[in-house]
Amino acid sequence: MPVAVIVLAAGQGTRMNSELPKVLHPLASAPLLAHALAAARGLDPERTILVTGHGGEAVAAAARHIDPDIRIVRQEEQLGTAHAVRQAEPELAGFDGDVIVLYADTPLVRPETLQAMLDARATGAAVVVLGFEAADPGGYGRLVTRDGALEAIVEAKEATPDELAIRFCNSGLMAADAATLVSLLAEVGNDNAKGEFYLTDIVALARARGLAAAAIACPEAETLGVNSRADLAAAEAAFQSRARAEALENGTTLTDPSTVWFALDTHVGRDVTIGQNVVFGPEVTVESGVTIHAFCHLEGCHVSHGAKIGPFARLRPGAEIAEDVHIGNFVEIKNAIVEEGAKANHLTYIGDARIGAGANIGAGTITCNYDGVFKHQTDIGARAFIGSNSALVAPVRIGAGALVAAGSVITQDVPADALAVARGKQETRPGLAKRLMENLRALKKKATN
Incomplete structure (x- = not known):
């Protein structure tokens, strides 16, 4: 049966104390909204509908960036x-199928849970509610059941003492077939203290x-709603705990799991080893057999089989790391392709570049890619050797097998297999250092007397 998902994202979120709409606050390097939409995608819905309100234009723009086909409506009041x-x-x-109602500020619900709601619908329930056993039921609405059937949702402030003793609580998520949902919504009134129309009324x-x-x-952890900065921090901790457990289960070694931070869309293959204090930003894919040493930061990059990264390396958006590449300590790669077997082991910046297979980039090398207005490309051929402390002023090409002498500033192309030296001539004057130091010490002594 086809599925439609309605995601509610109209709330103001005043407790966040922020100008940013609540559902755009980041969790695991993605807006809260993205988490709800990711859960929805797990159902392969025919239609996804987002209901916006506060900050509607910004929320709609973010949603379209995530899902260009999303349908957006606005709740003015x-x-x-x-x-x-x-x-x-x-x-x-014209839609004939089941509808699930989600909340954009409830980011930890899994697609498997949503599928379980649909499975319950398939067994004959007209309305399905997602509940949880609360450690502290507090002000949650209670789910009153009898013989496995849901009889009512009772708000805590209206519950009897017996109902308050119930620990099975309402998460707010619901499922129903579209025709039934529309029909029941038409009957919901607002005869309550707040004068609002409550979705929970459709059960009665x-x-x-x-x-x-x-x-x-x-x-209960799946139903955590984010209404404050403290809730956001709790949700981040819960997400990271889940992501680390899944990584370990899927064959990744985490030497210190509690210090590794994943993004919503991080993809890590089997037999990957990740050291302590590694942070994954959005859009990172790490293939099998990779080693990422401690204190690395990766974002918007792809790391291929057998590569070794770090420690203290930074891979920025557009970094494409091929098989068996070594990226060492204090090396930064941005918008660059590093081909198979190449090495940049120390203190190097590579931006807007191609590094050929088997090339060796010496310590302190910089691709000077920015002239203050435009970015320019550096191309380094296969098996080239770039000596330490070299500056390659783009646009420039270093041919295959070429050698750049240490300390050079390269401003012109270097042909294949050529040696390029671009540095000032060394001049040595015997005894001059001693005489200079003696003069300086004499001046210092005179100044202090």
């Missing part, structure tokens, strides 16, 4: 969750029609 879902009704026109409305309602359970 925040009149409750049922009212928010109703804004999506025009985008459900469904039961009043004689329709079945069900609740399935997930771990």
Whole structure:
């Protein structure tokens, strides 16, 4: 059966104390919104609908960057969750399938949990609610069940003492077939203290029609909602803990797991070893057999089989590291291709460049890629050797097998197999250092007397 997903992202998030819309605050190097959309993609939905409100233009732009096909509607007034879902009704026109309602500020729900909700729908429940066993139920709505069926959702402030004792709580996520959902939403009223239209009311409305309602359970950690900076920090910790456990399970060695930080879209192959204090930014793929030593930062890069990175290396966006490449300590790579077997082991900046297979880049080498207005390309051929403390002023080409002498400033192309030397001539004057130092000491002594 086809699936549609409605993601609610209209809230202001005043407790974040921020000008940035709440759902755009980053978690694992991606907006909160991206996490909800990633969970939705796991269902391969036919339609994904985002309901915006506060900061709507910025939220919509971020959503389109993540999913160009997303359908966006706006809740002009925040009149409750049922009212928010109703804004999506025009985008459900002609849709015949199940609908899941998600929240953009609930980033840890897994696609497998959403699929379990759909599976419960397939067994005959008209409405399915996602619940969790709360360690401290507090102000959560309670899920009242009988013989496996969901009878009601009771808000904590309206619950009896017996209902308050229930630990099975409402996460807010729901599933129903589209026609039933639209029909039930039309009956939701706002006769309550806040004068808002609550999505939770559709359970009682469904039961009043004689329709079945069900609740399935997930771990409480999946339902963590982000309403404050403290919640955001807790969600980050929970995400990282999950990501580290998954990496270990999938065949990655983490020498100090608690110090490795992953992004939402980090992909790491088997038999990868990651040292302590390694940080992955967005858009990183690491193939199998790679070693990443301690204190490295990777972002927007691809690292191929057998490469060795770090320690203290930085791979920036556009870095393409081929098989068996060595990138050593205090080396920075940006928008550059480093081909198979090449080495840059020490104190080097490589930007806007191609480093040929088997080339060796000496310590202190810099590709001078920026003239203050434009970026320029450096091309280093296969098996070339760049001596230490060299500056390659782009645009420039170093031919295959060429050798650049240490300390050179290269401003012209170097042919294949040629030696290029571009440095001042050394001049040595015997005894001059001794005489200079004696004169300086005499001047210092005179000045202090």
